[in-house]
Amino acid sequence: MTVFAGEKVNGMTWGWTGVRGTWGTDAAAESMRAMLDVGVTWAGVTFAAHQEHTYTTTVSFDEPTVTDDEVLWAIREAKRLGMKVVLKPVVNVADGAWRGHIAFFDWDVPGEPTWTQWFESYTAFIVHYARIAEAEGVELFCIGCEMVQSDKRADDWRALVAAVRAVYSGLVTYNCDKYQEDHVTWWDAVDIISSSGYYRTGDWQNQLDRIEAVVAREGKPFFFMEGGCPSREGSAQAPNDWSLPGGPSEKEQADYYEEMFAACAERPWVQGFMLWDWPATLYPLEEAAANTDYCPYGKQAAAVLRRWYV
Numbered sequence: 001m002t003v004f005a006g007e008k009v010n011g012m013t014w015g016w017t018g019v020r021g022t023w024g025t026d027a028a029a030e031s032m033r034a035m036l037d038v039g040v041t042w043a044g045v046t047f048a049a050h051q052e053h054t055y056t057t058t059v060s061f062d063e064p065t066v067t068d069d070e071v072l073w074a075i076r077e078a079k080r081l082g083m084k085v086v087l088k089p090v091v092n093v094a095d096g097a098w099r100g101h102i103a104f105f106d107w108d109v110p111g112e113p114t115w116t117q118w119f120e121s122y123t124a125f126i127v128h129y130a131r132i133a134e135a136e137g138v139e140l141f142c143i144g145c146e147m148v149q150s151d152k153r154a155d156d157w158r159a160l161v162a163a164v165r166a167v168y169s170g171l172v173t174y175n176c177d178k179y180q181e182d183h184v185t186w187w188d189a190v191d192i193i194s195s196s197g198y199y200r201t202g203d204w205q206n207q208l209d210r211i212e213a214v215v216a217r218e219g220k221p222f223f224f225m226e227g228g229c230p231s232r233e234g235s236a237q238a239p240n241d242w243s244l245p246g247g248p249s250e251k252e253q254a255d256y257y258e259e260m261f262a263a264c265a266e267r268p269w270v271q272g273f274m275l276w277d278w279p280a281t282l283y284p285l286e287e288a289a290a291n292t293d294y295c296p297y298g299k300q301a302a303a304v305l306r307r308w309y310v
Contacts, residue, residue, distance in 0.1 A: 003084070003139050004171055004192060009223045009272025010309040011042035011086065015074060015280045018047020020063050023070035028280040032077055035278055038302050039309030043078035043085050044225070044274040045071065048092040049125055054101045057117035059091050059125045068132065075136045086274060088142040088175070088225070089129045091122065100177055103149035119156045123163050130168040141168055142225065146177040146196055154186040161189045175225035178240060181211045187218045194225035197273070198240035201256055204263035208270070215269050222269055228276040229256035231299050232292040248292045254300035261308040275305070 012035050015023060022028065032043065049061035066074075071087075078085050091099055108114040126143055133141045143157075143164055150156070157174070164172060173192040176184050181195050193215060199207045215222045229239040231253035233246035239256065264270040276294050283291050288298030296302045 004221055004271070007271060009042050009274065010039050011044055011223075011272060011274035012038075012040045013044040013046050013088070013226065013274050013277040014078070015066075016046050016048075016277045017092070018066040018070075018280075020066050020070070022280045023066050024073040025281075027282070028074075029077060031278065031280055031282045032074070033081060034282060034297060035083075036081060038296065038305045040278075041083055041309075042272075042274065043074075043083045044088055045074045045078065045085055046088040046090060046277075047071070048090045050092050050094045051102070052094050054093055054097045054103060055113050056093075057104075057113045057121060059118075059121045061089075061125055061128070071129070071132060072136065075132075075138060079137075084139045085136075086140040086142055086173075086225075087129060087133045087138045088145065089126060090145045091125070091147075098146075100146050100148035102147065115150070115153055115156060119153070119160065123160050126160060127163050127167060130164045133170060134168040138170060140171045140173060140192070142173050142175050142194070143190070145175040145225070148177050148180060151176065151180060151184050157186050158189045173225065179207075181214045187214070187220060191220070193218060193220045193222045194274075195222075196240070197224035197227035197260070198229075199260075200239065201236040201259055204259060208263060208267050212267060212269065221271055223271040224264075224273045226276045227260065227273045228294050228296075229253050229260075230292055230294050231296075231301065242294070246292070248290050250289060250300040253296065254304050257296070257301045257304040257308075261304070265308075 047066050049059050049065050051059050075085050104115045108116050171191040173194045174190050176195045178196045178198045187193050229235050231250050233249045236252050236256045238244050278295050282297050285298045
């Protein structure tokens with residue numbers, strides 16, 4: 001674990017949602033390069049496969065998921081720029097439901113969709129990209145993101161980790177959802193604990209106290225695989241809600257960043273962030289003030305990020 005031992009993760013999630021044809025372009029190259037300007041040293045190469053509904057057992061990584069060639073391009077470009085890479089394949093639900101609601105009966109019932117069927121398909125999906133991660137020397141591989149209803153399936157997740165380790169020799173993490181750090185029972189199976197740190201303003205110390213107990217118990221490194229806040233009025237109270245109505249507010253985002261970084265700086269066991277997020281095609285700089293999404297490019301939050309990252 002020498003790559004991660006004591007290392008500060010100055011990371012950014014790049015390329016979401018990973019739509020085919022949007023990576024490997026001149027715009028994508030400029031987007032990735034621009035992350036260096038705010039001190040990013042780890043690129044979270046992140047994309048989504050799809051299943052039709054929350055109760056569908058087949059994970060498909062054909063269109064619109066980026067091609068393998070595009071994934072290879074992103075990994076190699078990040079490394080060419082001097083960044084380390086987290087490869088993070090994610091499953092989304094095509095009908096718009098959140099992946100945390102993917103669920104089946106607790107026991108397999110003939111004639112009904114089952115966890116066994118789903119994990120078989122999901123494992124094939126994850127192992128496919130684990131092989132790419134191994135071939136490209138990716139430093140960290142993320143086996144799942146915010147799969148809340150499946151977190152209780154400890155044996156299935158352990159089997160998946162074993163399948164990944166059979167083809168990938170690097171570090172393995174799982175990105176649990178916010179408030180779930182103390183509900184995952186199989187942290188011993190991975191190398192690094194990570195979570196989505198979308199905690200509302202004013203509540204960071206409470207949540208860090210709770211997470212610290214998990215990290216101490218498990219004796220594992222920890223960082224936030226996701227975190228951040230839209231530049232939108234009201235978002236600091238609901239930083240995970242990308243659809244929250246509200247006008248643009250660079251200050252809301254910048255203040256949230258400042259609070260988040262300051263709170264975590266007091267906890268040396270928090271080794272950093274893979275912030276959400278930085279698209280493959282950036283909006284024009286002159287439109288930054290009107291943009292209400294998570295990306296800090298050209299906004300007040302960029303200066304905050306640069307100060308904490310550099």
